[in-house]
Every structure is written in structure tokens, then in C-alpha cells.
């Protein structure tokens with residue numbers, strides 16, 4: 187592996203998930219040496235565990251965090267606002283694989299929806315046109331089924347219930363994807379053996395994640411200096427305000443300094459704004475890149491909810507690809523429904539361990555045990571839609587809680603917007619109708635899990651005062667600082683975010699590589 | 708604070724772990740709930756809370772053990788268990804009928820004792836291997852070759868659905884959204 191001297195001014199990528207892993211590969215492929223600092227360890231597929239809690243403990247981000255706001259997560263999981271992964275590959279190790287694109291108007295929701303009280307909607311500084319070719323590249327990288335000639339995954343049992351229900355209620359747009367897992371061998375990785383455990387890391391490597399594709403390929407270029415178990419705690423700058431180094435802690439707790447030419451932050455939508463806030467200085471007392479006071483604000487987590495249904499016949503919904511089932515009929519904005527934006531329905535299954543923890547946090551008694559007892563006969567789906575950005579939904583530094591390095595822990599504040607609540611209730615009803623249309627004997631409205639989609643805390647904006655980064659993801663305030671993960675999303679759309687995070691990162695890497703080659707940075 | 712992997716994996720659950728992260732409980736050397744009858748009493752409380760006719764006593768007793776172990780992890784929770792047990796005994800919980808037992812649980816819902824028992828059960832009872840078997844959950848699949856030849860698609864009480872996208876999907880997704888009424892007004896009402 188390449189060794190880059192700590193005094194050499196390097197291109198540094200912080201984080202190796204969807205955004206960071208993609209940056210690392212695209213830059214090294216373009217001939218640019220990169221230092222990647224990743225807080226987590228390099229856990230290989232053979233070490234992934236087919237068991238829910240042990241896998242969670244193996245990889246989830248469990249550093250101290252606190253919550254506030256009226257969202258139910260703050261009550262049910264006060265110390266666990268998110269489900270994110272600390273490992274090489276980031277949360278793509280645990281992701282499922284749903285890969286829809288944004289719709290054209292979802293890049294301009296302020297224009298499309300109009301002003302909505304309490305929402306800080308803003309049009310993106312880019313359009314679907316700007317993104318189209320990068321979406322193609324991202325789909326090819328991920329190997330999304332149903333796109334560019336790749337075949338669909340076979341139907342598993344959960345999908346059979348879901349799709350028949352969809353048909354019976356008159357939906358048209360159901361399919362087993364688009365999904366980021368190989369139906370057949372592709373890109374040097376095998377086709378799926380329908381082994382489930384998508385949320386625990388795919389031992390068979392049919393599922394795309396940056397630890398099985400981008401990182402190994404970047405290492406193979408000989409240009410990547412990958413430093414796992416390296417937790418960045420501060421980005422420093424010179425007198426002119428340019429970023430000049432990062433400080434990070436290794437697993438023994440020793441502090442290191444790596445000199446920087448460019449820094450790309452991709453620590454996910456909680457850690458990225460936290461790091462910028464931690465990087466305050468006398469020049470930037472409110473944190474780095476935060477002259478707009480937008481760092482950490484407009485935190486989005488998607489409108490979510492789940493619907494589980496019990497039947498009088500077996501389903502065994504945990505077998506096969508967890509989320510390879512898609513309904514798009516409800517995605518199109520239609521203000522007549524009483525809310526702005528739309529949502530997807532996607533198949534979802536949990537093992538009994540997670541089902542017990544998440545079905546109805548705090549729940550007990552016969553209604554609860556009837557569902558658990560009928561475990562073999564359950565079907566399930568996730569509801570995921572656009573949520574409203576709100577200025578006060580934000581990541582801040584806690585005044586009292588500290589992490590393992592004694593640094594202020596992030597507090598994640600979230601209040602549901604009335605639009606989110608209206609959409610969730612509407613979606614629950616539609617999901618109930620769907621399952622009743624195939625004979626459900628019991629249905630259960632499951633509230634949101636700790637957030638798996640974390641977006642918006644360093645948003646892209648045309649004007650510097652409205653956001654944190656420009657249309658390339660470059661900080662408005664700092665010329666050689668980029669944000670390369672889901673934090674840059676101006677609004678969240680209904681789509682699961684990862685395809686867009688990867689497409690944006692490929693686009694940003696193209697831009698950064700050409701700027702570096704031109705000597706503009 | 709350094710959390711070792713063994714500590715994390717060795718305890719009952721991640722949620723239990725999360726609840727103790729950042730805390731170094733002070734710890735008196737006294738074991739609460741160590742008698743066979745305490746164990747059975749707690750198991751009966753767990754069964755009243757999470758009734759499954761199909762479950763034998765084993766999983767409930769193992770859950771009771773996990774609760775006792777968890778409670779004895781700190782002085783405060785040991786005292787919680789001690790008081791909770793005393794109350795169960797004074798109410799002759801084991802002899803209460805189903806509806807009286809449920810009522811009792813409703814009355815103490817949200818108390819530290821209830822939360823201790825509930826939280827540990829959610830992650831203890833439903834990770835018990837015997838429970839997995841009874842519920843029909845097959846556990847780890849990769850070492851068995853996945854489900855590709857073991858029934859991932861064996862459901863036969865519904866017709867085989869289409870798996871490909873509908874031919875109109877692309878047109879639908881590139882369509883113009885409907886704006887019959889202003890969402891602003893609808894949200895305000």
C-alpha cells in the first residue's frame with residue numbers, strides 16, 4: 187500500500203462509505219494519490235455476521251450521541267438517533283440496496299410545492315439533466331438491477347405478497363428493483379444466493395458496498411494510503427483561511443497530523459457537520475465553512491414507517507433479498523392527497539431479534555405477541571418518502587455529553603413536520619389496504635427506526651447565505667474544502683439516497699480531478 | 708473509556724449495552740434475585756408480559772436469568788429488582804389470573820422495574836435459540852448456501868407476480884406532478 191508522508195500536503199478523504207469510498211476510487215483512478223482516514227476498522231466480508239445484534243455491535247456507530255425534539259426516535263432510542271456503520275465501507279456495509287433516482291421536480295421543490303409553513307425548502311443548484319450521466323455511472327458502479335440491461339432479481343416470498351397486494355389495489359408500478367445486488371454475476375462479483383441478512387453485511391459479496399468494490403480497486407491503483415481506525419477530530423486552516431491539515435486519533439488514542447492540500451469530508455450527515463463545528467477557530471468561531479450558520483441545519487431523515495402484516499399461511503419473509511420489492515405508484519407529488527411530496531413502498535423483513543426491538547418499541551401484551559408468534563406468517567414493507575427540511579432540525583454540539591475522546595457529542599434534534607405526519611398516516615392506510623387485499627389477519631403500524639437515511643446538514647445552495655456548499659459540493663467559505671456525502675442534499679426527495687450520493691461523488695471527483703490537474707487548487 | 712469486543716458480545720444485547728455506555732456503575736457485592744423462587748417469579752412476570760402458549764418455561768427462565776444478571780450489574784438496578792420482587796410477592800403475582808396480572812403490569816408500566824424487565828426481555832427472549840426454532844426462524848443462512856435452494860420463493864398460495872418494471876414506469880416518473888391545490892393551505896388546515 188502507498189505510504190504518504192504526514193508532512194506532504196495530501197488530498198484527504200474523511201470516511202469511506204458511499205460518498206467517501208466513491209471519491210477515493212474515482213480520484214485514484216484519475217491518477218491522484220489519496221489519504222483516506224476512516225474511523226472504523228477494515229472488516230472483511232468473511233467476518234460479517236449472520237446474526238442481528240452481534241452484527242450491529244460489530245459495526246454500528248455506537249459513539250455517544252444525544253437526541254431531542256418530538257420525533258418518536260428520541261423517546262424510543264434516545265442514545266441511538268441513527269443506524270450508521272463505523273467501518274471501511276461505512277453504512278454501505280449494512281445498506282439494503284434500493285436505488286431509485288430522484289425525479290426531475292424533486293430538484294426544485296421550492297418552486298414545485300410553493301412555500302410550506304415551517305419548511306426551509308430550497309431548489310437545488312443542479313438539475314436532473316446535470317445528474318443524468320452520473321446516475322448512469324452510479325448504477326453501473328452499484329450494479330443496480332433493472333437498469334442498463336441488468337436483469338431483475340427473482341421474487342422472494344415477501345415480494346409475492348407485496349406484489350399481489352399491489353396488483354389487487356390497482357397499483358401498476360411494482361417490481362423487484364432497482365436494487366444494488368447482483369441477480370447474476372456482474373463486475374467480478376457473484377449473483378445472489380438469496381441469503382438474506384442484507385442489513386448485516388453480505389458475506390457473498392453480491393451486494394455492492396464500497397468495501398468490496400471501490401476501496402479494493404483504489405488500493406489496487408497503488409495510490410491509496412488507507413488508514414482505518416483513524417478518527418478525525420479537527421480540520422485546521424492557515425492564515426488565509428485555506429484548510430491546511432487534519433488531526434486524527436488512532437486506535438490507541440494517539441493524536442496525528444496529516445498535512446492537506448484538499449480535504450473532502452464524507453463522515454455522514456451527523457459526523458460531517460459535527461466535525462466542521464468542532465473545527466472552530468478564532469477566524470471561524472462558529473465552525474468551519476459556517477458563515478451562513480447553516481452547518482448542521484436542515485437535517486432530514488425521510489418520512490418513514492413500516493407496515494407488518496400477519497397472514498394465516500406461511501410467508502417466511504426473511505428469506506432472500508431484504509428490500510428487493512418496490513412500488514412507485516405513490517411517489518408523484520399530488521397536493522390533493524393533503525401533503526407535499528411522495529413516497530415509495532419497499533419490501534422489508536427483520537429477524538425475530540430486531541422485530542421484537544423495532545415492531546413497537548415499548549410494546550407488550552397479546553397484540554404484540556400475536557405478531558411475534560405468527561413470525562413465519564409475516565410480510566412487511568417500509569414506507570419511505572420526502573420529508574420537509576426545517577431550519578431547527580439540526581445537529582449541534584452537546585453542551586454536556588462527551589464522546590470517548592472527551593469531545594462534545596452531537597445532539598440530533600428533530601421535530602416531525604405536519605407534512606411528514608400527514609404523509610405517514612396516508613401511507614400507513616394505503617399499506618394496510620394493500621395487505622388486506624391479500625388476506626392479512628392483523629396489521630401493525632411500526633414507527634420509524636433510528637435513522638438510516640441522514641441528509642441535508644451541509645446543504646448545497648446557489649447562494650452562499652442559504653447553504654454550506656456550492657453545486658460541486660465545495661464549501662462556499664473555503665476553497666479547498668469539499669463535502670462528499672449525503673449532507674450536501676438540498677432536499678431529500680422520496681428516493682433512498684445512496685444512488686444519488688454516489689452519483690454526486692463521481693461528479694465531484696471529476697470536477698476536483700480536473701481542477702487539480704489544471705492547478706486551480 | 709475503552710469498550711472491549713468481548714464485553715460487548717458477551718452481554719445480552721446491544722440495547723442493554725447502549726444503556727450502559729458511558730456509565731461505570733458502582734457496584735455493591737450483593738446478589739439480588741438469586742433464589743429459585745425469585746427466578747420463577749420473574750419468569751412468570753415475563754410470561755404475563757409476553758405471553759406465548761407455544762413457549763415452554765426454558766426461554767422464560769433464561770430471560771429471567773438475564774434480567775437478574777443485568778440488575779446485579781449496578782447497585783441502583785439491584786435495588787430496583789429487590790423492590791420489584793418484593794412488590795410481586797406482596798401481590799402474590801404468580802397466583803393472579805391473566806386479567807389481574809395484565810392490570811398489574813399496566814399499573815407499573817414505565818416504572819424502572821418494568822423497564823428493566825421489558826427492555827431485557829425484548830432483547831433476551833427473542834434472541835433465544837429455542838424461541839427461534841419455535842417461531843420457525845432459520846438463523847444464519849450463508850453457511851447453508853443461502854435460501855436459493857431452500858425456499859426463498861416457495862410461497863404458493865398466491866399467483867406468481869411480475870418482477871419486471873411496468874412498461875409505463877419511465878413515462879410515469881418523468882411526468883409532471885399534480886398541483887390541484889396548494890399544499891401550503893392543506894398543511895395549515
Ligand SMILES: Cc1cc2nc3c(=O)[nH]c(=O)nc-3n(C[C@H](O)[C@H](O)[C@H](O)COP(=O)(O)OP(=O)(O)OC[C@H]3O[C@@H](n4cnc5c(N)ncnc54)[C@H](O)[C@@H]3O)c2cc1C
Nearest residue numbers: 201203204205225276277282283284418453671672682684
Ligand atoms: C440498515 C440500512 C439499510 C439501508 N438501505 C438503503 C437502501 O436500500 N438504499 C439506500 O439508498 N440507502 C440505504 N441505506 C442508507 C445508506 O447506507 C446511506 O445513505 C449511505 O451509506 C450514506 O453514505 P455517506 O457517505 O453519507 O455515509 P456512510 O456510508 O455512513 O459513511 C461515513 C463513513 O465516515 C466514517 N466517519 C465518520 N466520521 C468520521 C471521522 N470523524 N473520521 C473518520 N471517519 C469518519 C464512518 O465511520 C463511515 O465509515 C441504508 C442504511 C442502513 C443502516
